[in-house]
Amino acid sequence: MTDLHVYDTTLRDGAQQEGLNLSVSDKLAIAAHLDELGVGYIEGGWPGANPKDTEFFARAQHELRLQNATLAAFGATRRVGGNAADDPLVRALVDSGASVVTLVAKSHAGHVERALRTTLAENLEMIRDTVSFLRGEGRRVFLDAEHFFDGYAVDRAYALEAVRAAVEAGAEVVALCDTNGGMLPNQVADVVADVLDATSARLGIHCHNDTGCAVANSMAAVDAGATHVQGTVNGYGERTGNADLLTVVSNLQIKRGLALVEEPRLREATRIAHSISEITNVPPYSRQPYVGASAFAHKAGLHASAIKVDPDLYQHTDPTLVGNDMRMLVSDMAGRASIELKGRELGFDLAGDTELLTRVLTKVKDLELRGYTFDAADASFELLLRREVVGEAAHEYFEVESWRVITDARGDENALSEATVKVVAGGERVVATGEGNGPVNALDHALRQALSPAYPELDKLELIDFRVRILDAAHGTDAVTRVLIETSDGSTSWETVGVAGNIIEASWQALVDGVTYGLVRAGVPVR
Ligand SMILES: CC(=O)SCCNC(=O)CCNC(=O)[C@H](O)C(C)(C)COP(=O)(O)OP(=O)(O)OC[C@H]1O[C@@H](n2cnc3c(N)ncnc32)[C@H](O)[C@@H]1OP(=O)(O)O
Numbered sequence: 318m319t320d321l322h323v324y325d326t327t328l329r330d331g332a333q334q335e336g337l338n339l340s341v342s343d344k345l346a347i348a349a350h351l352d353e354l355g356v357g358y359i360e361g362g363w364p365g366a367n368p369k370d371t372e373f374f375a376r377a378q379h380e381l382r383l384q385n386a387t388l389a390a391f392g393a394t395r396r397v398g399g400n401a402a403d404d405p406l407v408r409a410l411v412d413s414g415a416s417v418v419t420l421v422a423k424s425h426a427g428h429v430e431r432a433l434r435t436t437l438a439e440n441l442e443m444i445r446d447t448v449s450f451l452r453g454e455g456r457r458v459f460l461d462a463e464h465f466f467d468g469y470a471v472d473r474a475y476a477l478e479a480v481r482a483a484v485e486a487g488a489e490v491v492a493l494c495d496t497n498g499g500m501l502p503n504q505v506a507d508v509v510a511d512v513l514d515a516t517s518a519r520l521g522i523h524c525h526n527d528t529g530c531a532v533a534n535s536m537a538a539v540d541a542g543a544t545h546v547q548g549t550v551n552g553y554g555e556r557t558g559n560a561d562l563l564t565v566v567s568n569l570q571i572k573r574g575l576a577l578v579e580e581p582r583l584r585e586a587t588r589i590a591h592s593i594s595e596i597t598n599v600p601p602y603s604r605q606p607y608v609g610a611s612a613f614a615h616k617a618g619l620h621a622s623a624i625k626v627d628p629d630l631y632q633h634t635d636p637t638l639v640g641n642d643m644r645m646l647v648s649d650m651a652g653r654a655s656i657e658l659k660g661r662e663l664g665f666d667l668a669g670d671t672e673l674l675t676r677v678l679t680k681v682k683d684l685e686l687r688g689y690t691f692d693a694a695d696a697s698f699e700l701l702l703r704r705e706v707v708g709e710a711a712h713e714y715f716e717v718e719s720w721r722v723i724t725d726a727r728g729d730e731n732a733l734s735e736a737t738v739k740v741v742a743g744g745e746r747v748v749a750t751g752e753g754n755g756p757v758n759a760l761d762h763a764l765r766q767a768l769s770p771a772y773p774e775l776d777k778l779e780l781i782d783f784r785v786r787i788l789d790a791a792h793g794t795d796a797v798t799r800v801l802i803e804t805s806d807g808s809t810s811w812e813t814v815g816v817a818g819n820i821i822e823a824s825w826q827a828l829v830d831g832v833t834y835g836l837v838r839a840g841v842p843v844r
Pocket residue numbers: 363365366367393394395396397421422423432433434463496
């Protein structure tokens with residue numbers, strides 16, 4: 318393991334993201350995931366600034382059993398004109414019980430004069446006083462030098478003085494912050510190298526992503542000699558976010574060969590990224606490097622044909638190193654190799670069956686011309702493939718005689734929909750009705766009610782998402798509607814697609830596929 322600090326600030330700077338609101342229990346749960354990932358430090362929040370963060374540190378002492386990480390409390394240097402020992406916010410840092418305190422301090426002369434409205438000398442005294450007080454209280458102190466890069470550009474000497482003041486007072490690390498996120502990698506590298514030459518500080522880096530360079534800037538700082546790197550899981554943070562710590566760690570470990578976290582822990586990165594998304598209620602970003610659902614998903618036929626020979630031909634690294642998977646996407650950009658590899662992913666060996674591969678490929682391309690989209694509806698593709706490989710009969714769980722739906726509005730009441738579905742299932746003709754707050758909801762209820770005597774396994778299925786897109790005349794002479802439905806069995810979910818001139822008919826197709834796939838997935842035999 319290298320001695321480079323991996324410092325996570327998801328619970329403090331990440332929580333400054335618009336729309337993100339974490340309860341104390343959420344923060345404790347995220348901290349446990351971060352510890353599992355193997356980060357060195359977890360910045361838990363700003364005790365004293367709000368009751369939630371104060372409570373987090375109080376509960377953390379009893380409820381968090383950290384195996385790897387050290388908890389850090391974040392706060393600011395003491396108030397102008399006061400002294401650290403009497404400053405209630407500084408006292409709250411001591412009372413938090415955290416062994417590490419990270420202090421944000423001004424290092425930009427203009428900010429001292431205009432935002433802090435004090436003298437340059439007083440700001441240096443605030444740094445010295447607060448750091449030495451906390452050291453005297455037995456705390457390790459890291460200093461976040463706010464607006465360091467912008468400050469260095471306008472007054473290098475003062476920015477360096479701020480760093481020296483912190484180190485002389487006992488700060489272990491000075492993290493140079495690109496607070497406004499406006500830097501580019503060459504600027505960061507030059508400044509870090511100069512500060513290392515000019516001071517005796519151990520330097521850290523804290524980057525925001527306003528130029529889209531937060532990860533690159535963090536890497537540049539490490540290359541230039543920084544040995545402490547800050548970031549947030551999934552790049553959460555104020556404005557455009559912070560450096561995504563998962564990307565930074567993966568880059569440093571996989572590309573630079575630095576041992577930052579134990580290998581088995583890095584293999585949990587994808588799962589942990591998604592578990593934290595569940596807690597923050599911020600949908601995972603599918604194109605997130607390394608851990609995104611699309612990070613190793615291949616759509617182009619030419620890519621698939623080379624991947625068949627060796628996945629390294631179209632992948633920058635092995636997805637399993639970060640716990641992700643390679644996936645084939647099937648669409649009108651697929652070739653036979655894509656179908657073969659997708660078949661392999663689904664458990665079918667189609668190698669050499671050129672006739673079948675061509676037939677499936679032609680069907681996919683024809684359907685995509687009509688508006689279907691199989692890369693967003695894996696389950697509908699799997700049913701199409703299975704019908705070709707195993708035969709229709711294996712998936713004919715029921716026969717649809719007819720369906721209809723009406724929507725009724727009375728007076729001021731909300732409109733209600735009622736559907737009737739007639740099917741033959743398990744050798745019986747069943748007529749069932751269902752109500753819903755919309756026509757698709759009503760059809761879903763009616764269909765599952767009609768099928769439940771023959772297939773009680775369907776009870777646990779739930780329609781969890783429904784998306785509609787009107788496709789323009791490029792797909793034919795008239796506009797058509799594409800419906801994507803996501804169905805869940807409580808532990809996993811799948812997407813199906815329907816396309817028709819009529820929105821309800823398109824929805825019906827997607828619903829039928831969703832239910833059929835649920836039965837196939839559960840291994841239910843046709844009854
Ligand atoms: C770059 C960053 O992201 S740093 C982290 C920023 N995070 C947050 O601000 C979230 C938590 N903040 C809070 O809850 C509140 O702002 C508090 C409790 C810290 C302070 O609240 P208030 O006392 O009402 O002050 P307010 O927020 O209006 O202004 C901040 C004060 O801190 C001062 N200040 C700013 N930076 C520093 C610093 N590094 N050291 C000391 N004082 C500072 C400002 O000059 C201002 O002083 P003033 O009250 O004399 O004008």
